[in-house]
Amino acid sequence: MQKLSIYNTLTRTKEVFEPLHAPHVGMYVCGPTVYGDPHLGHARPAITFDILFRYLTHLGYKVRYVRNITDVGHLENDADEGEDKIAKKARLEQLEPMEVVQYYTNRYHAAMEALNVLPPSIEPRASGHIIEQIESIKEILKNGYAYESNGSVYFDVEKYNKDYDYGILSHRNIEEMLNTTRDLDGQDEKRSKVDFALWKKASPEHIMRWPSPWSDGFPGWHIECSTMSIKYLGQEFDIHGGGLDLMFPHHECEIAQNTAIEKHRVVKYWMHNNMITVGGQKMGKSLGNFICLEEFFTGNHCMLNQLYSPMTIRFFILQAHYRSTVDFSNEALQAAEKGMQRLLDAYNKIAKITPSSTSSANVKGIREKCYEAMNDDLNSAIVISQLFEAATIINSSCDGKTALTQEDITELQEVFDLFLFNILGIKDESKGGNNAHLEAYSKAIDLLLDIRAKAKANKDWATSDQIRDELAKIGFDIKDGKEGTEWKLK
Structure with missing residues (x-):
């Protein structure tokens, strides 16, 4: 079998890929928050990890590829405050939040199919795993790395950092974060401004809410990926991927949550694609x-x-x-x-x-x-x-x-x-490919060339030349040969 080396963002070195349980490979990739049309930024991680999925499969590994859909808990400023992005879209468009989710999930899937991105093995939604997220939060509380405050639950970063290393992925330290993190509304609920939400108590106007031991509320953004990745890939798995912009805070918080739940390193290799500018x-x-x-x-x-x-x-x-x-x-x-x-x-x-x-x-x-x-x-x-x-x-x-x-x-x-x-x-x-528009476009050109061929057979040189010249003007290269006429874009 070919020996694959990958760059592990956690160690910042290239490492020979050695699965924990070969030939089985567990791979988790952060998917989209579905509140808007998919864009070029969505395409890059999807294509990057599609290549990895394809290549590992080609090498003979049995890959369980999990790519999540975020449909709750991702707030506007990514820092535990503001309105839920999907709830805001639902309010503005006077729709049910799950209508928004379904519409943009369908749009995302259509775009991925057009890009020839293979579907994952499992595509879990955050809103479908609220019970599991609550159980994860209970475990973190039991292990002493979280606290309740006014119906919300926050991760205690400073306490965790005494036992482990918060910042191991992004190479940040708490002192720097304390000095650079801006004050936010509602932050008086937290013991420290570097702490992050595991569960948020819902305000009266908040649409998406579930009952929990602490309040009617909703999970924080980061806990969904820790919960769903462990649920489907186990207490240790091989690869976690996503865009470089997710390294901090999202993936850093995931590592802290994972360790607080399992008391050991869960992910062996962290991989991040760079940005489109x-x-x-x-x-x-x-x-x-x-x-x-x-x-x-x-x-x-x-x-x-x-x-x-x-x-x-x-x-x-x-x-x-x-x-x-x-x-x-x-x-x-x-x-x-x-x-x-x-x-x-x-x-x-x-x-x-x-x-x-x-x-x-x-x-x-x-x-x-x-x-x-x-x-x-x-x-x-x-x-x-x-x-x-x-x-x-x-x-x-x-x-x-x-x-x-x-x-x-x-x-x-x-x-x-x-x-x-x-x-x-x-x-x-x-x-034909996988795009109906391009297939129709190709057939239209072939139809014009058939008309031109008939014109030539009838010695209607004016029509034949006109079709050739007009196609050339709009960017087509037309070549007549012994085996017929070929065309391509210039």
Whole structure:
């Protein structure tokens, strides 16, 4: 079996992946808070951990992949105060909170399907695990790392830090946090301003509430992931993933809660993908540089020069290592679109290569270099560069400049099938893919070319030339050959 090394954010080193209970692997990834349309920021962790899921499965591991849905307890300022994000959306739109949850969960699933992100093994919702979260809080109270205050329950960070290490993931210390944490309304309930809520007493106007031993209220944001990950993956499991922006406070608080419940380290490897930026700034609503995935797919946004297909978005994200930042621009997306099309065009030419008795290209090393890149902390960027090398060999062979044996041809096809389509999860959308809009678009072009072919057969050169020239004007490259007419975007 291939030896995979991954960067463990907890130790800040690359470590050889050794599952706790091989061949079984437990993986938990923080999913979305479903109160708005999925955006590019949702796409990156989904694609990153989809690649990990695909690769571990390819290596022969039996992966239980858990990705949660946050539908309660995530407050506006992420610091135990403000209105619940979903409840606020429900109030403004005069809907039941679960209507909001269902609508945006459906939107998220549709976007993930378009991006060819495989569904997880289990997708639990926070609101479906209130009883379990209450039991987790009871255990933390019993072990002495939490306290009740006016019907709410808070985690006692300073007491926990005396026995363990609060800040082990983000490398922060309590003294610095005490000096930098701003005062918040209602903070007088806490013994210390670094403490965080496990359970919040609901105000009279708060919509989402459940009975508990302490009050009618709702769970804090962090306790859901500790509870659901342990429930479905056990008291120790292999991988916990998410975006870098979740490292603190969310994942730091998870580690503290996990340890306070189980009295030992629960997660072996912590993995974090980096951010998507616009001109060096994090993409976000508050900065006005926020683009939903549906807007990319339709081109309906002032920052977009054109529409970008789901596979272009996926390829764009995979061109960078998951721990590197990715800076959005139309130029970068257009380059990704052309690069992906170059690989797809090369793959489609493989079947047209005439095999030779001898070879003048080094094909056999490409597969091993792709494995080396994947085993080096999932370096998808290097995998793509190797696929471009393969594309160059294919194009050179089609031009009669490089000789390939049948063994070479088979190897090239297998490398593309394995790495481009299976592990990287790219689909050829011109062949239908998983996007109905693109399939209809492809059929429309084929229909025009059929009309043009009939015009040529009838020697109606004016109509034939007009269709060709008009398609060229809007960005299509039309080539007539012995086997018919081929088209692609320029």
